[in-house]
Amino acid sequence: MDSYSIISNNRSILGESPVWDEKLQRIYWVDIEGKCLHAWSYIENKKLIWNFDHRLCAISLTNQNNTLLCAFDTFFSFYDLKNHIIKKLDKQVTLPSKVRFNDGKTDGYGRFWCGSMSESNPSKPGGAIYMLDRKQEIHEVIKGIHISNSITASFDNKNLYYADTYKKLIYKTSLYKNKPYIKNANIFVDNSNVSGFPDGSTVDSNNTLWNAEWNGGQVAQYDKNGKIIIKIKTPMKKPTCVAFGGPNMNKLFITSAKDINSNEDDTSGKTICIQMNVKGQLSNRFILNS
Numbered sequence: 001m002d003s004y005s006i007i008s009n010n011r012s013i014l015g016e017s018p019v020w021d022e023k024l025q026r027i028y029w030v031d032i033e034g035k036c037l038h039a040w041s042y043i044e045n046k047k048l049i050w051n052f053d054h055r056l057c058a059i060s061l062t063n064q065n066n067t068l069l070c071a072f073d074t075f076f077s078f079y080d081l082k083n084h085i086i087k088k089l090d091k092q093v094t095l096p097s098k099v100r101f102n103d104g105k106t107d108g109y110g111r112f113w114c115g116s117m118s119e120s121n122p123s124k125p126g127g128a129i130y131m132l133d134r135k136q137e138i139h140e141v142i143k144g145i146h147i148s149n150s151i152t153a154s155f156d157n158k159n160l161y162y163a164d165t166y167k168k169l170i171y172k173t174s175l176y177k178n179k180p181y182i183k184n185a186n187i188f189v190d191n192s193n194v195s196g197f198p199d200g201s202t203v204d205s206n207n208t209l210w211n212a213e214w215n216g217g218q219v220a221q222y223d224k225n226g227k228i229i230i231k232i233k234t235p236m237k238k239p240t241c242v243a244f245g246g247p248n249m250n251k252l253f254i255t256s257a258k259d260i261n262s263n264e265d266d267t268s269g270k271t272i273c274i275q276m277n278v279k280g281q282l283s284n285r286f287i288l289n290s
Helices: none
Strands: 005-008 015-021 026-031 036-041 046-051 056-062 067-072 076-080 085-088 099-106 112-118 127-132 138-145 148-153 159-164 169-174 183-190 197-203 209-214 218-222 228-233 239-245 251-256 271-275
Touching (some): 015 056, 015 099, 026 271, 036 056, 099 148, 112 138, 112 159, 169 197
Parallel strands (some): 015 239, 056 099, 148 197, 197 239
Antiparallel strands (some): 005 271, 026 036, 067 076, 099 112, 112 127, 148 159, 169 183, 197 209, 209 218, 209 239, 251 271
């Protein structure tokens, strides 16, 4: 990678879930193992951080400013950023032992899709993908996932992408309004011959998919047929997720995980951004009914 900016010198143990808030002009991301939420405010030109007692795995904006939907390790909640109040949802899902939530995003219909993963044995398909609808009902949609990742809706909201990182496969399936299920899941990308593993994804305004490759040290862009358009080498070996943002929506933010074998001067675990020639879509917001 020729040129990039470091958003924060904070080194995440496991950075994930970057989300751009166009109203507050902030980029959020989580450190799962560090049990915290980070943000960089473009308006205030400063770093923000919130700490928790539980691991925060994925976040989504909501239609209420300063309120995030959060997937902690084993439960869903809303979080008031100003008053630092966690409000657990009345209904929860009981995850199997040693399984936690991992990756999640909201679709264009205002519903939150979130997957889980087995921590004790990644080769065991103990994970699943759930959908939290606008009535705050939780539906188990896909079973038998090893490590769920790459969850994102297409720009036109006709499809949902998701990956089983352990199997090195990204899937593409049809998305339906007001229906808590999917149909016709097909393999979109098969990375079995690639050194990296598919991690977090996003889509741009041209409806192409961008995916971070864990242990592959790169971000790949795919067309609607799953063919590679470009690959961007990253300065960190373990990029974890990507999101478009910035005032003009043309910055690609990339989170990463700390590499225990890395030097202290490198970028592993840091969040970076690069200037792009394409623009992303605004982050979908979970609809919180009054």
